[in-house]
Amino acid sequence: xxxxxxAEHDNASLKAATLNAVTAASKIGGEIHVLVAGANCGPAAxxxxxxxxxxxxxxxxxxxxxxxxAENLAALIVANAxxxxxxxxxxTTTGKNTAPRVAALLDVAQISDIIAVESPDxxxxxxxxxxxxxxxxxxxxxxxxxxxxxxxxxAGQGGSAxxxxxAAGADLGIAxxxxxxxxxSERPELGAAKVIVSGGRGLGSGENYHSLxxxxxxxxxxxxxxxRAAVDAGFVPNDYQVGQTGKIVAPQLxxxxxxxxxxxxxxxxxxxxxxxxxxxxxxxxxxxxxxxxLVGDLFQLVPELTAAL
Amino acid sequence: MKVLVPVxxxxxxxxxxxxKADGTGVDLANVKMSMNPFDEIAIEEAxxxxxxxxxxxxxxxxxGLMACQETLxxxxxxxxxxxxxxxxxxxxxxxxxxxxxxxLVEKEAPQLVILGxxxxxxxxxxxxxxxxxxxxxxxxxxxxxxxxADGKATVTREVDGGLETLxxxxxxxxxxxxxxxxxxxxxxxxxxKAKKKPLDTVKPADLGVDVAxxxxxxxxxxxxxRQAGVKVADVAxxxxxxxxxxxxx
Numbered sequence: 001x002x003x004x005x006x007a008e009h010d011n012a013s014l015k016a017a018t019l020n021a022v023t024a025a026s027k028i029g030g031e032i033h034v035l036v037a038g039a040n041c042g043p044a045a046x047x048x049x050x051x052x053x054x055x056x057x058x059x060x061x062x063x064x065x066x067x068x069x070a071e072n073l074a075a076l077i078v079a080n081a082x083x084x085x086x087x088x089x090x091x092t093t094t095g096k097n098t099a100p101r102v103a104a105l106l107d108v109a110q111i112s113d114i115i116a117v118e119s120p121d122x123x124x125x126x127x128x129x130x131x132x133x134x135x136x137x138x139x140x141x142x143x144x145x146x147x148x149x150x151x152x153x154x155a156g157q158g159g160s161a162x163x164x165x166x167a168a169g170a171d172l173g174i175a176x177x178x179x180x181x182x183x184x185s186e187r188p189e190l191g192a193a194k195v196i197v198s199g200g201r202g203l204g205s206g207e208n209y210h211s212l213x214x215x216x217x218x219x220x221x222x223x224x225x226x227x228r229a230a231v232d233a234g235f236v237p238n239d240y241q242v243g244q245t246g247k248i249v250a251p252q253l254x255x256x257x258x259x260x261x262x263x264x265x266x267x268x269x270x271x272x273x274x275x276x277x278x279x280x281x282x283x284x285x286x287x288x289x290x291x292x293x294l295v296g297d298l299f300q301l302v303p304e305l306t307a308a309l
Numbered sequence: 310m311k312v313l314v315p316v317x318x319x320x321x322x323x324x325x326x327x328x329k330a331d332g333t334g335v336d337l338a339n340v341k342m343s344m345n346p347f348d349e350i351a352i353e354e355a356x357x358x359x360x361x362x363x364x365x366x367x368x369x370x371x372x373g374l375m376a377c378q379e380t381l382x383x384x385x386x387x388x389x390x391x392x393x394x395x396x397x398x399x400x401x402x403x404x405x406x407x408x409x410x411x412x413l414v415e416k417e418a419p420q421l422v423i424l425g426x427x428x429x430x431x432x433x434x435x436x437x438x439x440x441x442x443x444x445x446x447x448x449x450x451x452x453x454x455x456x457x458a459d460g461k462a463t464v465t466r467e468v469d470g471g472l473e474t475l476x477x478x479x480x481x482x483x484x485x486x487x488x489x490x491x492x493x494x495x496x497x498x499x500x501x502k503a504k505k506k507p508l509d510t511v512k513p514a515d516l517g518v519d520v521a522x523x524x525x526x527x528x529x530x531x532x533x534x535r536q537a538g539v540k541v542a543d544v545a546x547x548x549x550x551x552x553x554x555x556x557x558x
Protein backbone atom coordinates (compact mmCIF):
# COMPACT_ATOMS: atom_id res chain seq x y z
CA UNK A 1 0.00 0.00 0.00
CA UNK A 2 1.44 3.33 -1.02
CA UNK A 3 0.21 6.89 -0.68
CA UNK A 4 0.56 9.55 -3.34
CA UNK A 5 0.83 13.16 -2.15
CA UNK A 6 0.33 15.78 -4.85
CA ALA A 7 2.89 18.53 -4.37
CA GLU A 8 1.75 22.13 -4.25
CA HIS A 9 4.45 24.27 -5.83
CA ASP A 10 5.20 27.11 -8.22
CA ASN A 11 7.85 25.17 -10.18
CA ALA A 12 10.63 27.11 -8.43
CA SER A 13 9.80 26.06 -4.89
CA LEU A 14 7.67 23.71 -2.87
CA LYS A 15 4.74 25.33 -1.03
CA ALA A 16 4.61 24.79 2.71
CA ALA A 17 1.11 23.26 2.50
CA THR A 18 2.65 20.14 0.92
CA LEU A 19 4.51 19.47 4.18
CA ASN A 20 1.25 19.28 6.13
CA ALA A 21 -0.20 16.86 3.58
CA VAL A 22 2.91 14.66 3.95
CA THR A 23 2.37 14.51 7.71
CA ALA A 24 -1.26 13.47 7.16
CA ALA A 25 0.01 10.74 4.82
CA SER A 26 2.44 9.50 7.47
CA LYS A 27 -0.46 9.16 9.93
CA ILE A 28 -2.26 6.89 7.47
CA GLY A 29 0.87 4.72 7.22
CA GLY A 30 2.53 3.27 4.15
CA GLU A 31 5.17 4.26 1.65
CA ILE A 32 4.79 7.91 0.68
CA HIS A 33 5.40 9.11 -2.86
CA VAL A 34 5.15 12.73 -3.93
CA LEU A 35 4.09 13.76 -7.41
CA VAL A 36 5.52 17.03 -8.66
CA ALA A 37 3.78 18.01 -11.88
CA GLY A 38 4.94 21.24 -13.48
CA ALA A 39 7.13 22.75 -16.16
CA ASN A 40 10.78 23.37 -15.36
CA CYS A 41 9.87 22.18 -11.92
CA GLY A 42 13.27 20.67 -11.08
CA PRO A 43 13.84 22.96 -8.07
CA ALA A 44 10.43 22.06 -6.61
CA ALA A 45 11.15 18.35 -7.12
CA UNK A 46 14.55 18.77 -5.44
CA UNK A 47 12.86 20.41 -2.47
CA UNK A 48 10.32 17.59 -2.29
CA UNK A 49 13.10 14.98 -2.22
CA UNK A 50 14.47 16.60 0.94
CA UNK A 51 11.24 16.29 2.90
CA UNK A 52 11.41 13.72 5.65
CA UNK A 53 9.48 10.48 5.25
CA UNK A 54 9.24 10.44 1.45
CA UNK A 55 10.24 7.23 -0.36
CA UNK A 56 10.06 8.52 -3.90
CA UNK A 57 9.46 11.75 -5.80
CA UNK A 58 7.79 11.32 -9.16
CA UNK A 59 8.25 14.20 -11.55
CA UNK A 60 6.18 15.10 -14.59
CA UNK A 61 8.05 18.01 -16.12
CA UNK A 62 6.15 19.22 -19.18
CA UNK A 63 4.37 22.25 -20.60
CA UNK A 64 0.77 21.06 -19.95
CA UNK A 65 1.41 21.29 -16.20
CA UNK A 66 3.05 24.72 -16.13
CA UNK A 67 -0.02 26.51 -14.77
CA UNK A 68 -1.53 23.71 -12.67
CA UNK A 69 -4.78 23.70 -14.65
CA ALA A 70 -7.07 21.07 -13.15
CA GLU A 71 -7.95 19.35 -16.43
CA ASN A 72 -4.39 18.35 -17.40
CA LEU A 73 -3.30 17.73 -13.82
CA ALA A 74 -6.21 15.44 -13.00
CA ALA A 75 -5.66 13.40 -16.18
CA LEU A 76 -1.99 12.92 -15.25
CA ILE A 77 -2.78 11.88 -11.69
CA VAL A 78 -5.41 9.38 -12.81
CA ALA A 79 -2.99 7.90 -15.36
CA ASN A 80 -0.51 7.34 -12.54
CA ALA A 81 -2.93 6.30 -9.80
CA UNK A 82 -2.39 2.54 -10.06
CA UNK A 83 -0.97 1.02 -6.90
CA UNK A 84 -2.01 3.83 -4.58
CA UNK A 85 -4.55 3.38 -1.81
CA UNK A 86 -4.68 7.10 -1.00
CA UNK A 87 -4.17 10.27 -3.01
CA UNK A 88 -3.68 13.36 -0.88
CA UNK A 89 -3.81 17.04 -1.72
CA UNK A 90 -3.40 20.06 0.53
CA UNK A 91 -6.77 21.81 0.83
CA THR A 92 -5.54 24.95 -0.94
CA THR A 93 -7.33 26.50 -3.91
CA THR A 94 -5.19 24.34 -6.22
CA GLY A 95 -5.88 21.14 -4.28
CA LYS A 96 -9.59 21.85 -3.96
CA ASN A 97 -9.75 22.57 -7.67
CA THR A 98 -8.10 19.35 -8.78
CA ALA A 99 -8.90 16.65 -6.20
CA PRO A 100 -12.64 16.24 -6.95
CA ARG A 101 -11.80 15.89 -10.64
CA VAL A 102 -9.43 13.05 -9.81
CA ALA A 103 -11.99 11.41 -7.51
CA ALA A 104 -14.76 11.56 -10.12
CA LEU A 105 -12.51 10.11 -12.83
CA LEU A 106 -11.64 7.24 -10.47
CA ASP A 107 -15.33 6.90 -9.55
CA VAL A 108 -14.64 7.34 -5.84
CA ALA A 109 -15.82 9.79 -3.21
CA GLN A 110 -13.57 12.57 -2.04
CA ILE A 111 -13.03 13.32 1.63
CA SER A 112 -12.59 17.07 1.99
CA ASP A 113 -10.55 19.02 4.48
CA ILE A 114 -9.58 16.26 6.91
CA ILE A 115 -8.18 17.40 10.26
CA ALA A 116 -7.40 13.97 11.73
CA VAL A 117 -6.74 10.39 10.62
CA GLU A 118 -8.53 7.75 12.73
CA SER A 119 -7.54 4.78 10.60
CA PRO A 120 -6.59 4.23 6.94
CA ASP A 121 -10.26 4.51 5.93
CA UNK A 122 -11.68 6.78 8.64
CA UNK A 123 -11.12 10.50 8.92
CA UNK A 124 -12.38 13.52 10.85
CA UNK A 125 -13.51 16.60 8.98
CA UNK A 126 -15.29 19.79 9.95
CA UNK A 127 -18.78 20.48 8.58
CA UNK A 128 -21.12 23.47 9.00
CA UNK A 129 -18.25 25.97 9.09
CA UNK A 130 -16.52 23.97 11.80
CA UNK A 131 -19.54 23.98 14.10
CA UNK A 132 -19.55 20.19 13.96
CA UNK A 133 -16.90 17.54 13.38
CA UNK A 134 -17.87 14.47 11.38
CA UNK A 135 -16.02 11.16 11.50
CA UNK A 136 -16.44 9.54 8.08
CA UNK A 137 -15.50 6.11 6.79
CA UNK A 138 -14.84 5.51 3.12
CA UNK A 139 -15.91 2.34 1.36
CA UNK A 140 -13.89 3.11 -1.78
CA UNK A 141 -10.73 1.28 -2.83
CA UNK A 142 -8.89 4.57 -3.35
CA UNK A 143 -9.31 7.43 -0.94
CA UNK A 144 -8.96 10.85 -2.52
CA UNK A 145 -8.43 13.34 0.28
CA UNK A 146 -7.79 17.03 0.79
CA UNK A 147 -5.91 17.90 3.95
CA UNK A 148 -6.65 20.96 6.03
CA UNK A 149 -3.15 22.26 6.61
CA UNK A 150 -3.87 23.59 10.09
CA UNK A 151 -4.81 20.07 11.22
CA UNK A 152 -1.32 18.63 10.76
CA UNK A 153 2.21 19.78 11.59
CA UNK A 154 4.64 20.38 8.76
CA ALA A 155 6.89 17.44 7.87
CA GLY A 156 10.56 18.04 8.61
CA GLN A 157 13.58 18.29 6.34
CA GLY A 158 16.48 15.89 6.01
CA GLY A 159 15.09 13.32 3.60
CA SER A 160 16.86 12.14 0.49
CA ALA A 161 14.24 10.49 -1.70
CA UNK A 162 15.01 9.21 -5.16
CA UNK A 163 13.39 11.04 -8.04
CA UNK A 164 11.93 9.37 -11.08
CA UNK A 165 10.47 10.85 -14.21
CA UNK A 166 6.82 10.26 -15.10
CA ALA A 167 5.65 10.36 -18.70
CA ALA A 168 3.63 13.47 -19.43
CA GLY A 169 0.20 13.31 -21.02
CA ALA A 170 -1.10 15.43 -23.86
CA ASP A 171 -2.35 18.96 -23.33
CA LEU A 172 -6.15 18.62 -23.35
CA GLY A 173 -6.28 22.16 -24.68
CA ILE A 174 -9.64 23.05 -23.13
CA ALA A 175 -8.41 25.46 -20.45
CA UNK A 176 -5.70 28.03 -20.71
CA UNK A 177 -4.28 30.46 -18.19
CA UNK A 178 -4.38 33.97 -19.61
CA UNK A 179 -3.43 36.05 -16.62
CA UNK A 180 -2.32 35.75 -13.02
CA UNK A 181 -2.30 38.70 -10.65
CA UNK A 182 -0.66 37.75 -7.43
CA UNK A 183 -0.62 40.11 -4.50
CA UNK A 184 3.00 41.08 -4.02
CA SER A 185 4.06 41.14 -0.44
CA GLU A 186 7.21 40.96 1.59
CA ARG A 187 5.19 39.53 4.42
CA PRO A 188 4.85 35.86 5.29
CA GLU A 189 2.14 33.89 3.52
CA LEU A 190 -1.18 33.95 5.39
CA GLY A 191 -1.46 30.15 5.51
CA ALA A 192 2.01 29.67 6.97
CA ALA A 193 2.46 32.76 9.18
CA LYS A 194 3.25 32.43 12.90
CA VAL A 195 1.57 35.74 13.64
CA ILE A 196 -1.42 37.24 11.82
CA VAL A 197 -2.77 40.75 12.20
CA SER A 198 -6.33 40.77 10.89
CA GLY A 199 -8.65 43.73 10.41
CA GLY A 200 -12.38 44.12 10.08
CA ARG A 201 -15.02 46.66 9.25
CA GLY A 202 -14.20 48.56 12.44
CA LEU A 203 -11.18 50.04 10.65
CA GLY A 204 -13.54 52.11 8.54
CA SER A 205 -11.47 52.33 5.35
CA GLY A 206 -8.70 50.76 3.33
CA GLU A 207 -6.47 53.70 4.20
CA ASN A 208 -6.96 53.11 7.90
CA TYR A 209 -6.39 49.41 7.42
CA HIS A 210 -2.99 50.00 5.85
CA SER A 211 -1.86 52.92 8.01
CA LEU A 212 -2.78 51.21 11.28
CA UNK A 213 -2.17 47.52 10.68
CA UNK A 214 0.92 47.52 8.46
CA UNK A 215 3.26 49.10 11.04
CA UNK A 216 1.97 46.64 13.64
CA UNK A 217 2.44 43.68 11.28
CA UNK A 218 5.96 44.93 10.47
CA UNK A 219 6.89 44.97 14.16
CA UNK A 220 5.54 41.45 14.67
CA UNK A 221 6.76 40.00 11.39
CA UNK A 222 3.13 39.12 10.80
CA UNK A 223 0.97 38.31 7.80
CA UNK A 224 -2.07 40.51 7.19
CA UNK A 225 -5.59 39.10 7.12
CA UNK A 226 -9.12 40.44 7.05
CA UNK A 227 -12.72 39.58 7.73
CA ARG A 228 -15.16 39.16 4.88
CA ALA A 229 -16.74 42.50 5.81
CA ALA A 230 -13.41 44.27 5.25
CA VAL A 231 -12.90 42.50 1.92
CA ASP A 232 -16.44 43.21 0.74
CA ALA A 233 -16.00 46.87 1.71
CA GLY A 234 -12.95 46.94 -0.55
CA PHE A 235 -10.35 47.68 2.16
CA VAL A 236 -8.13 44.83 0.92
CA PRO A 237 -8.10 42.21 -1.87
CA ASN A 238 -10.02 38.95 -1.54
CA ASP A 239 -6.99 36.79 -0.84
CA TYR A 240 -6.69 38.46 2.59
CA GLN A 241 -9.96 36.88 3.71
CA VAL A 242 -9.91 34.56 6.71
CA GLY A 243 -13.02 32.47 7.32
CA GLN A 244 -15.25 29.60 6.26
CA THR A 245 -14.98 30.50 2.61
CA GLY A 246 -11.60 32.20 2.76
CA LYS A 247 -8.42 30.94 4.32
CA ILE A 248 -8.36 28.68 7.36
CA VAL A 249 -5.46 29.70 9.58
CA ALA A 250 -4.03 28.61 12.92
CA PRO A 251 -1.07 30.82 13.79
CA GLN A 252 0.65 31.08 17.16
CA LEU A 253 -0.87 34.52 17.60
CA UNK A 254 -3.93 36.00 15.89
CA UNK A 255 -4.79 39.64 16.46
CA UNK A 256 -8.38 40.46 15.49
CA UNK A 257 -8.74 44.19 15.19
CA UNK A 258 -12.13 45.78 14.63
CA UNK A 259 -13.58 42.35 13.85
CA UNK A 260 -16.91 41.55 15.49
CA UNK A 261 -16.50 37.78 15.12
CA UNK A 262 -19.20 36.36 12.85
CA UNK A 263 -19.42 32.54 12.92
CA UNK A 264 -18.02 32.42 9.39
CA UNK A 265 -14.92 34.35 10.47
CA UNK A 266 -14.42 32.32 13.65
CA UNK A 267 -14.50 29.18 11.48
CA UNK A 268 -11.31 30.36 9.85
CA UNK A 269 -9.22 31.27 12.89
CA UNK A 270 -10.53 29.67 16.07
CA UNK A 271 -7.77 27.06 16.11
CA UNK A 272 -5.14 29.77 16.54
CA UNK A 273 -3.00 29.19 19.63
CA UNK A 274 -3.55 32.63 21.12
CA UNK A 275 -6.23 35.07 20.03
CA UNK A 276 -6.20 38.74 20.89
CA UNK A 277 -9.23 40.90 20.13
CA UNK A 278 -9.37 44.67 20.06
CA UNK A 279 -12.88 46.01 19.64
CA UNK A 280 -14.91 48.90 20.95
CA UNK A 281 -18.00 46.75 21.57
CA UNK A 282 -17.55 44.75 24.79
CA UNK A 283 -20.30 42.34 23.69
CA UNK A 284 -18.75 41.50 20.33
CA UNK A 285 -18.73 37.70 19.80
CA UNK A 286 -14.99 37.78 19.09
CA UNK A 287 -14.40 38.19 22.84
CA UNK A 288 -15.97 34.76 23.43
CA UNK A 289 -13.05 33.10 21.68
CA UNK A 290 -10.29 35.59 22.48
CA UNK A 291 -7.70 34.72 25.10
CA UNK A 292 -7.06 38.39 25.66
CA UNK A 293 -9.63 41.06 24.94
CA LEU A 294 -9.00 44.75 24.89
CA VAL A 295 -12.11 46.90 24.79
CA GLY A 296 -11.61 50.34 23.39
CA ASP A 297 -10.94 52.59 20.43
CA LEU A 298 -8.69 50.76 17.99
CA PHE A 299 -7.55 54.05 16.46
CA GLN A 300 -5.87 54.83 19.76
CA LEU A 301 -4.97 51.32 20.94
CA VAL A 302 -3.32 49.98 17.79
CA PRO A 303 -0.74 52.78 17.46
CA GLU A 304 -0.11 52.48 21.20
CA LEU A 305 0.50 48.74 20.81
CA THR A 306 2.76 49.26 17.80
CA ALA A 307 4.79 51.85 19.68
CA ALA A 308 5.14 49.62 22.73
CA LEU A 309 6.49 46.63 20.80
CA MET B 310 -27.35 29.24 -25.05
CA LYS B 311 -28.96 27.29 -22.26
CA VAL B 312 -27.64 27.57 -18.70
CA LEU B 313 -28.15 24.90 -16.06
CA VAL B 314 -27.95 25.99 -12.43
CA PRO B 315 -27.85 23.31 -9.73
CA VAL B 316 -29.04 24.60 -6.35
CA UNK B 317 -28.98 22.99 -2.91
CA UNK B 318 -31.37 23.33 0.00
CA UNK B 319 -29.34 23.83 3.16
CA UNK B 320 -29.74 25.06 6.71
CA UNK B 321 -30.05 28.86 6.61
CA UNK B 322 -26.68 30.55 7.04
CA UNK B 323 -27.95 32.57 10.00
CA UNK B 324 -29.00 29.52 11.99
CA UNK B 325 -26.74 28.42 14.81
CA UNK B 326 -26.12 24.75 14.11
CA UNK B 327 -26.73 22.30 16.96
CA UNK B 328 -25.23 18.83 17.07
CA LYS B 329 -27.72 16.10 18.03
CA ALA B 330 -27.14 14.58 21.44
CA ASP B 331 -26.89 11.06 20.01
CA GLY B 332 -24.05 12.11 17.71
CA THR B 333 -25.80 11.10 14.48
CA GLY B 334 -25.78 14.51 12.87
CA VAL B 335 -27.00 18.05 13.34
CA ASP B 336 -30.52 18.95 14.38
CA LEU B 337 -32.57 19.88 11.31
CA ALA B 338 -36.00 19.67 12.95
CA ASN B 339 -37.88 22.99 12.80
CA VAL B 340 -34.81 24.75 11.48
CA LYS B 341 -35.07 27.39 8.78
CA MET B 342 -33.83 26.07 5.43
CA SER B 343 -32.74 28.23 2.50
CA MET B 344 -30.91 28.09 -0.77
CA ASN B 345 -27.16 27.65 -0.39
CA PRO B 346 -25.85 31.26 -0.63
CA PHE B 347 -23.26 30.39 -3.32
CA ASP B 348 -26.02 28.86 -5.46
CA GLU B 349 -28.04 32.04 -5.15
CA ILE B 350 -25.06 33.85 -6.65
CA ALA B 351 -25.02 31.24 -9.44
CA ILE B 352 -28.71 31.81 -10.24
CA GLU B 353 -28.19 35.56 -10.25
CA GLU B 354 -25.25 35.24 -12.66
CA ALA B 355 -27.24 33.01 -15.00
CA UNK B 356 -30.19 35.40 -14.98
CA UNK B 357 -27.86 38.33 -15.69
CA UNK B 358 -26.43 36.41 -18.66
CA UNK B 359 -29.96 35.93 -20.00
CA UNK B 360 -30.80 39.59 -19.41
CA UNK B 361 -27.64 40.53 -21.31
CA UNK B 362 -28.78 38.37 -24.23
CA UNK B 363 -25.95 35.86 -23.82
CA UNK B 364 -28.13 33.09 -22.43
CA UNK B 365 -31.54 32.13 -23.76
CA UNK B 366 -32.88 29.93 -20.99
CA UNK B 367 -32.01 29.33 -17.32
CA UNK B 368 -32.92 25.94 -15.88
CA UNK B 369 -32.61 25.40 -12.12
CA UNK B 370 -32.02 21.89 -10.79
CA UNK B 371 -32.08 20.52 -7.28
CA UNK B 372 -31.43 17.00 -6.01
CA GLY B 373 -33.02 15.86 -2.77
CA LEU B 374 -36.25 15.81 -0.83
CA MET B 375 -39.63 16.99 -2.10
CA ALA B 376 -39.06 20.11 0.02
CA CYS B 377 -36.38 21.20 -2.45
CA GLN B 378 -39.30 22.43 -4.56
CA GLU B 379 -39.29 25.52 -2.35
CA THR B 380 -35.64 26.14 -3.21
CA LEU B 381 -36.45 25.76 -6.90
CA UNK B 382 -39.37 28.22 -6.57
CA UNK B 383 -36.92 30.68 -5.02
CA UNK B 384 -34.58 30.16 -7.98
CA UNK B 385 -37.46 30.86 -10.36
CA UNK B 386 -38.46 33.93 -8.34
CA UNK B 387 -34.93 35.27 -8.90
CA UNK B 388 -35.43 34.60 -12.60
CA UNK B 389 -34.85 30.97 -13.63
CA UNK B 390 -37.28 30.01 -16.41
CA UNK B 391 -38.07 26.50 -15.27
CA UNK B 392 -36.92 23.87 -12.82
CA UNK B 393 -36.20 20.17 -12.44
CA UNK B 394 -36.27 18.31 -9.15
CA UNK B 395 -34.42 15.02 -8.91
CA UNK B 396 -36.42 13.65 -6.03
CA UNK B 397 -34.78 11.27 -3.59
CA UNK B 398 -34.74 10.82 0.14
CA UNK B 399 -31.35 9.09 0.01
CA UNK B 400 -28.22 10.68 1.49
CA UNK B 401 -26.98 12.28 -1.74
CA UNK B 402 -23.23 12.77 -1.68
CA UNK B 403 -21.33 14.98 -4.15
CA UNK B 404 -20.32 12.15 -6.51
CA UNK B 405 -23.94 10.95 -6.74
CA UNK B 406 -25.19 14.51 -7.34
CA UNK B 407 -22.53 15.00 -10.04
CA UNK B 408 -23.74 11.82 -11.76
CA UNK B 409 -27.39 12.95 -11.60
CA UNK B 410 -26.41 16.33 -13.02
CA UNK B 411 -24.39 14.67 -15.78
CA UNK B 412 -27.49 12.72 -16.83
CA LEU B 413 -29.52 15.94 -16.91
CA VAL B 414 -26.82 17.79 -18.83
CA GLU B 415 -26.92 15.06 -21.47
CA LYS B 416 -30.69 15.58 -21.81
CA GLU B 417 -30.75 19.37 -21.65
CA ALA B 418 -27.49 20.13 -23.49
CA PRO B 419 -26.58 23.41 -21.78
CA GLN B 420 -23.39 25.25 -22.76
CA LEU B 421 -22.82 26.46 -19.23
CA VAL B 422 -23.43 24.85 -15.85
CA ILE B 423 -22.94 27.34 -13.03
CA LEU B 424 -23.21 26.42 -9.35
CA GLY B 425 -21.90 27.39 -5.94
CA UNK B 426 -18.30 26.51 -5.07
CA UNK B 427 -19.41 24.77 -1.90
CA UNK B 428 -22.51 24.13 0.13
CA UNK B 429 -22.45 25.58 3.63
CA UNK B 430 -23.68 22.35 5.23
CA UNK B 431 -21.13 19.70 4.25
CA UNK B 432 -18.51 22.25 3.09
CA UNK B 433 -17.37 19.66 0.54
CA UNK B 434 -16.47 21.86 -2.44
CA UNK B 435 -16.62 18.98 -4.93
CA UNK B 436 -19.77 18.79 -7.04
CA UNK B 437 -18.85 21.26 -9.80
CA UNK B 438 -15.38 19.80 -10.34
CA UNK B 439 -16.76 16.24 -10.31
CA UNK B 440 -19.43 17.13 -12.86
CA UNK B 441 -16.83 18.75 -15.14
CA UNK B 442 -14.65 15.63 -14.88
CA UNK B 443 -17.51 13.24 -15.66
CA UNK B 444 -18.49 15.32 -18.69
CA UNK B 445 -14.90 15.84 -19.81
CA UNK B 446 -15.53 19.60 -19.73
CA UNK B 447 -13.17 22.33 -18.56
CA UNK B 448 -13.91 24.00 -15.25
CA UNK B 449 -13.43 27.37 -13.61
CA UNK B 450 -13.89 27.22 -9.87
CA UNK B 451 -14.15 30.10 -7.36
CA UNK B 452 -15.22 32.58 -10.05
CA UNK B 453 -15.32 36.30 -9.37
CA UNK B 454 -15.95 37.34 -12.99
CA UNK B 455 -17.49 35.47 -15.91
CA UNK B 456 -17.48 36.64 -19.54
CA UNK B 457 -19.00 34.47 -22.26
CA ALA B 458 -18.25 35.37 -25.88
CA ASP B 459 -17.29 33.71 -29.17
CA GLY B 460 -17.70 30.16 -27.90
CA LYS B 461 -15.36 30.84 -25.01
CA ALA B 462 -15.66 31.56 -21.33
CA THR B 463 -13.15 33.91 -19.75
CA VAL B 464 -13.31 33.49 -16.02
CA THR B 465 -11.42 35.25 -13.26
CA ARG B 466 -10.86 33.00 -10.25
CA GLU B 467 -10.05 33.75 -6.64
CA VAL B 468 -6.99 31.70 -5.76
CA ASP B 469 -4.56 31.65 -2.85
CA GLY B 470 -2.40 34.73 -3.21
CA GLY B 471 -4.49 36.59 -5.76
CA LEU B 472 -6.51 36.18 -8.94
CA GLU B 473 -6.09 34.17 -12.10
CA THR B 474 -7.94 34.33 -15.37
CA LEU B 475 -8.65 31.28 -17.50
CA UNK B 476 -9.88 31.01 -21.07
CA UNK B 477 -12.05 27.92 -21.49
CA UNK B 478 -13.73 26.23 -24.41
CA UNK B 479 -17.53 25.92 -24.08
CA UNK B 480 -19.32 23.95 -22.75
CA UNK B 481 -17.96 24.67 -19.29
CA UNK B 482 -18.65 24.27 -15.57
CA UNK B 483 -18.23 27.40 -13.42
CA UNK B 484 -18.42 27.52 -9.63
CA UNK B 485 -19.13 30.82 -7.93
CA UNK B 486 -17.28 32.68 -5.22
CA UNK B 487 -18.78 35.36 -3.00
CA UNK B 488 -17.74 38.37 -4.98
CA UNK B 489 -19.15 37.35 -8.36
CA UNK B 490 -22.31 39.38 -7.81
CA UNK B 491 -24.90 40.41 -5.26
CA UNK B 492 -28.10 38.44 -5.78
CA UNK B 493 -31.27 40.49 -6.12
CA UNK B 494 -34.18 40.14 -3.74
CA UNK B 495 -37.08 38.25 -5.20
CA UNK B 496 -39.99 40.69 -5.45
CA UNK B 497 -43.53 39.66 -4.55
CA UNK B 498 -44.80 39.74 -8.16
CA UNK B 499 -41.85 37.55 -9.17
CA UNK B 500 -42.53 35.14 -6.32
CA UNK B 501 -46.13 34.87 -7.55
CA LYS B 502 -44.98 34.40 -11.15
CA ALA B 503 -42.53 31.69 -10.05
CA LYS B 504 -45.42 29.60 -8.75
CA LYS B 505 -46.71 29.26 -12.30
CA LYS B 506 -43.39 28.35 -13.90
CA PRO B 507 -42.89 24.68 -14.89
CA LEU B 508 -41.29 22.35 -12.35
CA ASP B 509 -40.63 18.77 -13.46
CA THR B 510 -39.83 15.94 -11.10
CA VAL B 511 -37.69 12.92 -11.95
CA LYS B 512 -36.20 10.10 -9.88
CA PRO B 513 -32.57 8.97 -9.85
CA ALA B 514 -33.71 5.64 -11.31
CA ASP B 515 -35.27 7.49 -14.28
CA LEU B 516 -31.82 8.87 -14.98
CA GLY B 517 -30.17 5.49 -14.51
CA VAL B 518 -27.94 6.69 -11.71
CA ASP B 519 -26.88 4.67 -8.67
CA VAL B 520 -26.83 7.14 -5.78
CA ALA B 521 -25.62 4.76 -3.05
CA UNK B 522 -23.40 6.70 -0.63
CA UNK B 523 -19.69 5.89 -0.56
CA UNK B 524 -18.97 7.57 2.75
CA UNK B 525 -20.58 6.59 6.03
CA UNK B 526 -20.76 9.13 8.81
CA UNK B 527 -19.83 7.28 11.99
CA UNK B 528 -20.45 10.17 14.34
CA UNK B 529 -20.86 13.91 14.54
CA UNK B 530 -19.63 15.80 17.57
CA UNK B 531 -19.32 19.38 18.66
CA UNK B 532 -15.80 20.72 18.40
CA UNK B 533 -13.97 21.48 21.62
CA UNK B 534 -15.18 24.86 22.78
CA ARG B 535 -12.65 27.57 23.10
CA GLN B 536 -12.90 29.18 26.50
CA ALA B 537 -13.36 32.92 26.58
CA GLY B 538 -10.23 34.43 28.05
CA VAL B 539 -9.79 37.57 30.03
CA LYS B 540 -10.27 41.22 29.28
CA VAL B 541 -7.17 43.27 29.81
CA ALA B 542 -7.22 46.88 30.94
CA ASP B 543 -4.67 48.38 28.61
CA VAL B 544 -1.90 47.81 26.09
CA ALA B 545 0.74 47.36 28.78
CA UNK B 546 -1.20 44.56 30.43
CA UNK B 547 -1.85 42.93 27.05
CA UNK B 548 1.85 42.93 26.20
CA UNK B 549 2.77 41.57 29.62
CA UNK B 550 0.31 38.70 29.18
CA UNK B 551 1.53 37.91 25.67
CA UNK B 552 5.15 37.90 26.84
CA UNK B 553 4.94 36.17 30.18
CA UNK B 554 1.76 34.09 30.16
CA UNK B 555 1.20 33.08 26.52
CA UNK B 556 4.88 33.48 25.56
CA UNK B 557 4.02 34.20 21.95
CA UNK B 558 6.03 37.42 21.50
